[in-house]
Amino acid sequence: MTGQELLDLVLDEGSFTSWDGPVDHTGEDERYQRDLESAAERAGTDESVLTGRGLMRGRPVAVLVNEFRFLAGSIGQAAARRIVEAVRRATAEGLPILASTASGGTRMQEGTPAFVHMIDISRAIMDHRAAGLPYLIYLRHPTTGGVFASWGSLAHITIAEPDALIGFLGPKVYEMLEGRPFPPGVQTSDNLAQRGIIDAVVEPGLLPELVDQALSILVDPATGSTRERRTDPVVRRRSTWESIELTRQPGRGGVRDVLRHGSDVTVRLQGTEKGERDSAMIVALARLDGQPCIVIGQDRTKQTPASPMGPAALREARRGMRLANELGLPLVSFIDTPGAELSAKAEEGAIAGEIARCISLMSTMKVPTVSVLLGQGCGGGALALLPADVVVATENSWLSPLPPEGASAIVHGDVDHAAEMAERQKVSAIDMFEAGSVHHLVAEPDDDDPESFGRAVAAEVATRLRERAAIPG
Known part of the structure; x- marks a missing residue:
């Protein structure tokens, strides 16, 4: 040609x-x-x-x-x-x-x-x-x-x-x-x-x-919403442990469903541009319910004990953060991880440093930011994408320093007290909302499905982005 x-x-x-x-x-x-x-x-x-x-x-x-x-x-x-x-x-x-x-x-x-x-x-x-x-x-x-x-x-x-x-x-x-x-x-x-x-x-x-x-x-202005928000107040319908188990179900909606059903246009990016790629992290340009943004999101379907989220995934996330700052687009992060990789390879790949750098960059972004606690939020790998102007959480999502089983092992010497530890540590999204760490909750009805879930989350994010855009400066 x-x-x-x-x-x-x-x-x-x-x-x-x-x-x-x-x-x-x-x-x-x-x-x-x-x-x-x-x-x-x-x-x-x-x-x-x-x-x-x-x-x-x-x-x-x-x-x-x-x-x-x-x-x-x-x-x-x-x-x-x-x-x-x-x-x-x-x-x-x-x-x-x-x-x-x-x-x-x-x-x-x-x-x-x-x-x-x-x-x-x-x-x-x-x-x-x-x-x-x-x-x-x-x-x-x-x-x-x-x-x-x-x-x-x-x-x-x-x-x-x-x-x-x-x-x-x-x-x-x-x-x-x-x-x-x-x-x-x-x-x-x-x-x-x-x-x-x-x-x-x-x-x-x-x-x-x-x-x-x-x-x-990158160029066209935002458009109006075409998806319906869930505006009903979220009440505590399940125990914390029941919510944790629900977020671990294989059929639960995730970041892919938000992009598939909640974005008008999506352009996937991949890699760190430095010879690294980790499928646990999605980086994309998107129009979530009409709102142009950069998306970084942990894909739970790609995280397994054999292939956990490694340092390269966090470096990919930082690429998305830099793009958002440079292009003047809002940044939306989706948190859904059973935890970052724990191995000698991850240590040599600077896993702790990458968590720190993500937190510091997320905390100092120059554009509007929304983070979404989508499901599992385990450890530093989850915290890395949490800092934002606005934090949204789905009803059953949670955030903890360790898996509840790990906290139980440290405190009790066994994993049998995991449910008790989850309650004591107040890891649930509803606990975080009551403490002020989460600003908005998205309800999850019993008959929820991945498509409805994805559309509702996108509509909530778009609402928060419109609110941020209306703030002078």
Whole structure:
């Protein structure tokens, strides 16, 4: 796919306006001049980058697209200046940037003078992000070298073409330098997605829909509620132990049900961007009952004794917190965990430090925050996502420093007093509400089901977000 074909695919028909001025390659040696002329004839472009402005489903956006047919999409000085000028203009005009790479990296014919321009590109993009403006990127085949190590790795959302070669080191260069081929399957978009380095792999034909969904959360205003809140007062209908046992039932609603039934649009992100991924944590852009937000949530269905929530899950949560701060979107956290991983591996992965860093970041967020005690809330792994402007809890949810069985073992030397310890420690959501640690409760009728549960929780969260949005400043 050429750069122009990609623009035609994603942008509204006839909406693209180029920002590209003439390039100046005077002073280059004769051989390089011939290479540039041949590249322009072959690619139909004057450089390896196309920039401009267009509409994406009616929304104004800036675009920045590599053209691989022009000297393998390599970035020389003229192309780098074009990128920087386009990013600066997008920032000045308050436009989201949609970018797409397909490049072998820095242009070897221009050497170090071109290479150092990667710093200018990275600085411009980080200034754009600091302005609270979205930056989305689509990595096409191939994306390598300095392009992947600069503007290809700095987006809020990073997706890639299926089966694309994506990596820092070109495999041919490695083979020539090392005398052996690079291990197969490493530098592929699918592997990077599995490793949590990029967010998703998407066919080009599905790209417009995904971009539209992302922008509907990042750019479009909030809309009215379409889901019904449960406004009946919550009364104590069960013992604390009965509630605990209910939250441990496999069919109980969780964060996936809130997103499935309570969100108008959801765009999942994955990984820490640093080669880690833990399915125990969900990070997503969402519109919970019409309210755009960033969601971080513990997925109880993915937490088992064999695969508990580890340090990487909390690092993923912190990625969501940073995104919310940077993009100016409210943060909603969902707590539902039998406890964080307890192992030598978790200790070496800084589990305690990650809990502390989550608590500190949650406690100092610059955007409205709502935390939801959804079910089980066991230990520091649960506390890590609790600090918020508003704390909501479902009727049967609970929070404790240890599982009640563990508290019983410490106090009584057995696990037989778990129910008694749960009552004594006042772990239930209703106890927390009466103590002021929880601000709002969501009722759970006896005939509740995951869909109704998810819709009711989303409606409650959206109500609290609307209240926060109405507070000046």
